[in-house]
Amino acid sequence: MTWHQLTREWLLLRRQRVVSLGVPLLLVAGLLAIGNGHRVIQRQRDVLAEVATRQAAEHRAILGPQPNAVAGDQLYYLAFHTARAPSPWAPLALGQRDVHAFNLKVRIHALQGQLYDADLDNPLLTSFGTFDLAFVCVVLAPLLLIALAWNLRSGDEEQGTLPLLRLQAPGVARLYAVRLALRTAVVWITLLVVVAFATVWLGLPMDTTLASMIGVLTLYLVGWCLFAGLVAALRRPSEFNLMLLLGVWIVATALGPALVNVLAGRRFPLPEALELTVAQRQGYHGAWDEPMAEVMEAFYQRYPEWRSAPVPADRYSNGWYYAMQQRGDDQSRASAQRYREVMEGREAWSRSRLRWFPPAAVHARLNALARTDQASYLRYLDSVAEYHEALKRHFFPVIFSDQRVSDVNWSLAPRHQHSD
């Protein structure tokens, strides 16, 4: 095929209404998706930018008016903010960031009661799913390709132009291959333009992550291109081709993943979520009814360095209080661990099944690359747990002593650092 022929094919293609209408629509959808992704992530970034000042103001309000109060008493109220900074690529694939917490705050009370607060949202809106570049590429782009390729060969046959083409070009199959490749290229270039725009506008680093995203999308489109070619090679009527292509799109994009979701929920039920809430609450509150010696002994098993610190046996003290809080986490540790394992097991099982449904698999891959998926969320929760532990260890000296608020250098408290 010569350059001249290719140019002629492009000129033929360009005149089609599907191209003159579909390509701009996909382009606009892509740009809107980038805009929306940017808006959602920017809003989260704005909230995260305020974290330090917000925490400082809260602490001032709690500590400021009572410099002579017992520091350990005031710690009861102090919340320390954490921040799950989005990756630079998060605006391209929002993943689960809209339903997962991104700035939990923790007090040094029992951790398990504090980890699972989601951010405020409207379930009505989240139930529709996100509108981001990943959605446009995974869901909409194949539709444009289907619209361009469903009557690739059958159209000529039905219009009676196929014999004419045979006369003109001896290798008709090759001609259709070129036409299909050209159509795929049109969709591919449209997506590339959108990605390029995003890269410049959002100032994305041009590195392996971006290259991987483009690579995944390219493979994905090639997959659809091959499938469309296979359908054309069946030599069935246009209507049949259209139904087959659309049917596969529906199954691979919507039905298959939904079924995997249902089966995953059935195979990996999560009563642990409820169990862990119950266990944590029983553990902490039950500690009030147990002999103090037992509660303290359990605490010392974990933190032996405080065994010699004085804890009065006949009255309330902060050492005893936080030992009881620790009891809540100790009692729910097993169910928290199971909860975590089931979540990971479900995720792994779903992912291996989703391989059969390329759109869902590609979508999951894009979310993983943008680090907006479940695994990233769990890593964040781990970082919060570590931070909580660091805070406890930092403040135990304050708790086990009679320091006043003004005796403590509060600015030395550990700070949370986590980036997706």
Place this chain on the structure above:
Amino acid sequence: MAGRSTASGTTLVLRVAQQELRHAWRTRSTLLLGAILTALLLLAAVTSHDRQVREAAQRERYQELVGSQFASQPDRHPHRVSHYGYLLFRPVAPLSAFDSGVERFAGTSMFLEAHRQNTANFSAAAQAGTERFGDLNPATVLQLFVPLFLLVTAGVSVTREREAGTLALHLAQGVSWRALVMGKILGVCTLVTLVVASGLIATTWVVSRTQALSAVGPRLLVLLALHVIFWIMVATVATLASARSRTSREALAITLGTWIALWIVVPRLAPVAANAWFPLPSRAEFAERVDATVRSLGDAHDPDDPAFARLRQETLAKYGVATVAELPFNYQGLVMQEGERHTSEAFQAHLDSLDRVRARQQLVLDLFGVVSPFLVTRSLSMATAGTDPAHLAEFERQAEAYRYDLIQRLNRLHMEEVAAAQDRYGAVINGAPSRQRIDQHFFASLPTFAWEQPSLGATLARQARAGGVLLLVVLLVMAALIRTTHPQRAHP
């Protein structure tokens, strides 16, 4: 004369509809699509029902566990019990198996305690990793895929005859243009009814295995009527597109484009617009506002708080005594009661402001319903199934009412049953320092939470706007039908 003409018009419409059905029967692809839809509907009904039963059983089990733990707790100080609090698990809606609505995107458990109002935690969506394309439940099939079937079938109904040349023949034989189009619509609607009938009956059967049909019957009827109206509308639009198109290919391009635009793209864009125009505060911003208000109201844990000094003076004056020790009840309990009233009001005011934002977001979505009737149909469907945001809000409202009542009863026990002199950590009970503990029977006799399902009437009344939008769209489609089928617009 006029009467006879109408009668014959009706006969003609029926005859065209009959022909359309006969054609569908002969076309293998239509039968295949129908079979796929039925299978899909059955699969959705069975899996969805299975999930509803399991989730309901699980939540009931934990609710009972929490209830028995609460009733069998040891002797405790009432304020200890206020912090021990209560855990509520949101009950699964009666028709959740038909339409799970937004249930999976809302928290399932809610911790009720003194001094604060928590939001529900552990939504199913936050625990699942895959893309949200609507759950696999019967409502999704009926609202997303049945319309696609209608759009394809009705989309070629007129152009097929136009391409074959039989359309001109019909018109020449005296079939009026209007009768022809109406007949096509009737035929396609009858076809889809036949196609989904078995699936619908099976769905009803599956649902009625856990619900008394008399209890959910009216809801099922409303759902049936809603979907039938929706389908007739979709069939009409597709038939009109077909009537105005020259070729089947052109008609299919229009109807499939419509499906992609109005069922896939607009439902993703409408929430974006709602979020952008009426954003909710982040949890951090929200907590900051609530904290500021609560702080300005005073701290009930701090006996010297200025806001509570006035309460003391007023109470002393009312009982004509000089010190709180002389009061006939434990003053500390009264302080707790007053403090709870303050914080509850503060929380409620701020939570109400969130509800106002969510209401505006719902308004945006309903307005988008003029373009994409799927949106309002979905709203009405999940409201009828009891799985819409309003039901979630109602659960949170009832949970809060229960929480407030429970905490205030405990505060009253604090006032009446705990002696002021023993209201500090003076004694050692069971090896632990303790305030006075009161007998556990007081806690066992506290009321338990009973969820009251909002009535169907109240639910539908709240959805009046969505219903109005649907009606408006129906009227617009009817106007288009009358316009397009005007005899002068007939084109063979």
